[in-house]
Amino acid sequence: MSEENLIQYIDIEKNFLGKKPIFTDINLTINSGEFVFLTGISGAGKSTMFNLLLGTETPNQGRVIYRNYDVHKLPNRKIRDHRRSIGMVFQDYKLLTNKSSRENIAIPLKIANSSKKDIEYKLDELALKLNIEHLLDQNVKTLSGGEQQLIAIARAAIHSPKVILADEPTANLDQKMALKIFKIFERLNAEGITVIIATHDIHLIKSHKKKTVLLKNSGLIEVR
């Protein structure tokens, strides 16, 4: 498999503690540089697809291949490097509410042991690009939902990951903010980052002609 096929879900089956499987026989390939909408009703398994790729959940059957390696066969010390190569925007943002936006965005670089100078440089550059300089020194708990989402995206993008996974990034946001957020993802995608957005926002999907994958009846349908 070439680097072109960035992510491959192969014959995936997943169920939780003996319950009815949420997926059976899922096969999906996402190429490097693609922009993909992953959609489906609540509980269809959109977040689980991300968790399988992050390695926080394991499939009952099948393999998840990322950049030529099987995610679930990675030893513990490699799984952290794997996670560092992915930018994740969580549905609940998962920001550290006792810290400033600057500190939150810098976490992936700190984890990767980057120098202070490097962190400052990348932070300023990204803040300028995402137009969030005015938020940097504010404590995240003082920010609005949309602003917190911007910080979460900045944190996911700061270390120039190969792929950004965004779980319901426009949920609870007004139309204007949702569009702003989406444009940021488009810009990151234009820079070569693969973007996968899990969403059930039909309006967002319809108004943007991107590859769309629907999770339905424990299976997967590529609708566009």
Add this chain to the structure above:
Amino acid sequence: MFINAISQSIENIKENFSVTFSGIITTSVSLILIGIFVLIYQNIIHISQLYFQKSHYSVFLKSEISKVKQQDAIRVIEGIWGVYGIKTISSKQATQDLLEGFGEARKLLEKVELTDIPGIIEFSIDRTEPLNTKELKKITAISGVQEVIFGRETKDQIETFFAISNFIGIFLVGLLVVSVTFIIKNTVQIATQIKEKEIGIYRLLGASKWFIRLPYILEGIFISVFSYFAALGVIYFLYQFVIAGITYNEATYQIIDLTTFFQIEQLLILWVFLIVLGIFSSILATNNIIQKVSF
């Protein structure tokens, strides 16, 4: 990573100051208890050792010793500084004493011929130091002297006393060391529980176990080192205060000087030991949270 861990650790301490502070207080109290116990224990051992050693000596004589040699032995003993209460017990008297020691059972021994009971010269000394090797050799060099034994009648008691003291001492110090370990562990564990969500986010974003552990290990070291100095200070001033208030007599005169305990090498060893204890306790504490947030 280390610099980041230091700043993270300082931040943690600032945020959970009351938890860290109470950890330091309880660890200090335990260390003070250990210190007080060691001081008392060492002094008791020291004083009793000297007391028992200097008290009574018995010079056992061979049965064939001549009157002249016996007088020589007494003269040598009299010449030793601090000797008093020299008493000669003849072989016959020693036998009599032995039989009396049996009480009612002595009748059983009346028909037994007790000829090998040696004569004894008993004496005491009144000085801070026991007999030295040179003085002991002087006595044993006299032909007819079999051996010199100090405080024979109390020897067994002393040995039992020291054995029990050692056992209790090791047990109590061990117990307090274990409690210090658990105090530091629990303090750090509370700190990790407060930060559980944060640690979980770090793990999700790819932080290694050591990236998460290091700030808490530094916190554990901080607690142990700070408590060490606090306890040291308290013990130092407390000991001086107690010493100043003591009325000196034969026993208390022997109280160990503070400098004996506060030697740099020993303090350094104790300091390193506590750092190791801090590291060990923190690793124990972080194991729980690491397992909990391992996805």
